[in-house]
Structure formats: C-alpha cells, structure tokens
Amino acid sequence: MKKITAIVLAVMMVFALCACGGDNLTFVTGGEQGTYYAFGTVIAQQVSDKTDTAITAVSGNGSKANVEDLASGGAQLAFCQSDVMSYAYNGTNLFADSGAVKDFSVVAALYMEQVQIVTMNPDIKTVADLKGKKVSIGASGSGVNFNAIDVLKAYDMTVDDIDPQYLDFGDSAEGLKDGKIDAAFVVAGAPTVAISDLSTSGQVYLVGFDKEHTDKLIADCPYYSTYTIKKDVYKTPDDVDTVAVAAVVLARNDVSEDAVYNFMTAVFDNLDELTKAHAKGGELSLEFASSITDVPYHPGAVKYFAEHDITVK
Numbered sequence: 001m002k003k004i005t006a007i008v009l010a011v012m013m014v015f016a017l018c019a020c021g022g023d024n025l026t027f028v029t030g031g032e033q034g035t036y037y038a039f040g041t042v043i044a045q046q047v048s049d050k051t052d053t054a055i056t057a058v059s060g061n062g063s064k065a066n067v068e069d070l071a072s073g074g075a076q077l078a079f080c081q082s083d084v085m086s087y088a089y090n091g092t093n094l095f096a097d098s099g100a101v102k103d104f105s106v107v108a109a110l111y112m113e114q115v116q117i118v119t120m121n122p123d124i125k126t127v128a129d130l131k132g133k134k135v136s137i138g139a140s141g142s143g144v145n146f147n148a149i150d151v152l153k154a155y156d157m158t159v160d161d162i163d164p165q166y167l168d169f170g171d172s173a174e175g176l177k178d179g180k181i182d183a184a185f186v187v188a189g190a191p192t193v194a195i196s197d198l199s200t201s202g203q204v205y206l207v208g209f210d211k212e213h214t215d216k217l218i219a220d221c222p223y224y225s226t227y228t229i230k231k232d233v234y235k236t237p238d239d240v241d242t243v244a245v246a247a248v249v250l251a252r253n254d255v256s257e258d259a260v261y262n263f264m265t266a267v268f269d270n271l272d273e274l275t276k277a278h279a280k281g282g283e284l285s286l287e288f289a290s291s292i293t294d295v296p297y298h299p300g301a302v303k304y305f306a307e308h309d310i311t312v313k
Helices: 002-018 037-050 063-073 081-090 142-153 169-178 194-198 209-218 257-268 271-277 279-283 298-305
Strands: 024-028 056-057 079-080 104-119 134-136 164-166 183-188 225-229 240-252
Touching: 024 063, 037 056, 037 271, 037 279, 063 079, 063 081, 063 104, 063 240, 079 081, 079 142, 079 164, 081 104, 081 142, 081 240, 104 142, 104 169, 104 194, 104 225, 104 257, 104 279, 104 298, 134 169, 134 271, 142 183, 142 209, 164 209, 169 183, 169 194, 169 279, 209 225, 240 257, 257 298, 271 279
Parallel strands: 024 056, 024 079, 134 164, 134 183
Antiparallel strands: 079 240, 104 183, 104 240, 225 240
C-alpha cells in the first residue's frame, strides 16, 4: 500500500511540474566581449522573469556557428547577422559547401550591426590604407569574414592584400592594444564592449567609407545599408560613415509557438525596462522587428505581430 501511494505521489508531482513549467531554451549569442552576449544575457533574463519560458544565454562563436548550433539542436534560439541568415537559408557563401539550412525561422530583427574597422594608428584613414597591414577579419566561422571580404572587394582588394588574422572581438582588442595587429574588423552593435574597453587604454579610430565605395558595396551586396557612427560613441575625432547589417534572433522551427510568443511579449511589451538594462533596447521597434522578407517568421512571432496589425511572411 505504501509502495502504491509513493508511486501515485510521484506521478502527481510530475503532472504538477508539467502544468506549471514552460519551455527551457538555450540562446546562443556571441563572444563575451561583443554586443550579442551582453544584450542576449539581458533579454534572456527578462523573458525568464516575465514568462514561464526560461532562457539561458550562452556565448557563441559567430553567426555561422550559431546557425550550425540550431541545426544540431545544441541551441533553440540564436543571434545571427541578417546576411549570414540569408546565406544559410539559401545555401550560399558560408554555406555553399555544407548546403542550405532550412530548419529555422525568424523571431525578430532587433537592431543594426555596424561594420567597424578599428585601429589605434591615426595614419590608417581609409580601407586602402590596410594594404600590407596585419588585420583581424574575425574568428573562423563568423560572418565578419565575409563582411571583410565584401568591403575589401569594394575597394578592389582581397585578403591577399592584407595579412589576415582570425581573431574574435576580445583578442582583436588585445592585439590592437599590444601592437600585434594594425586594425580589426568588428561587426556588432555600437558601442561594442571590446572597443569601448580598448578606448580606455588609448585613442581609437574608426576607418570610414566614402560614398563612391559605399555605393559600389551596396550595389553588389544589397543586404548592407548606410550608417553613421557618432563621434561620442567611442570618443573618436569625428563622426564616421560606414555600413551595417541587421542583428536577428532566430529559432528552431520545433520551438513551441508559446515560447516564441512569450519572447516577443517579454521584449516588446517592456521596451522601457529593457532599455534601462541595456542601451540597445532603445533601438528596438516593431517596424524594424518585422522587416525581414527573405526568411519566414516563426508562428509565435507571426501571432504577436498579427495582434499589432502587422503581417509578416
């Protein structure tokens, strides 16, 4: 009798846990010195606090690796650059050899990620000045590699014209600080932690793009858009014109509709609170969040947007 009672109690406990518990999701972000990780951690905490969907943010190894984590089931949510997202879905560029990845969908576009070419050498003023220099073009597997290639191509250059170094944001900042590299491509939302920290050790400069080469870049690669980084962001001598892609949150298609809906409500119904925790929250809007057109949205996001009279793919 005691044995039967114990079994009944155990079953009741299981049902109780299932009734009150929601999804537990892993959100792969970026390197710990980048915006993905810092902002992703804040978002994960807010969703976990405000809904029954628990999200754990973990560091990642770049947009390509994040998509691969989604495909393998190692993560259920991921930050990704919009260009790398398109490469994955269409099986091009970074995914030309491995093939298209179709088992993910869009949760929301959050903010713009600027292509930041950082240096501590005031003589490096243009992309052409990178010739022959030691330049970090991002960690292996990151979308920064292709961003660097795109930019160099617009200036009739290739990686053969530089001495490429494959470093993440944190190592790039250390390399610049120690004089081991001359410049670094950093593609992340400004201000980026690695660059902000670097600016405390000396004057940093951002290499700007002129209109002629910007127009050429966008004509060849329309997923870029123009952007100006104000001088007060890193205390640079002047405002700097550059280009940007979108930072997008993706979800595996098998993530529940309720979980993604909870993500949307926790984030977009509480933007003031999110902005107090991280400045990037102030850049979010439903208009931009619903702007992706080349990859379908997750049903949970579709439901949330529909409640706000917005139709997405």
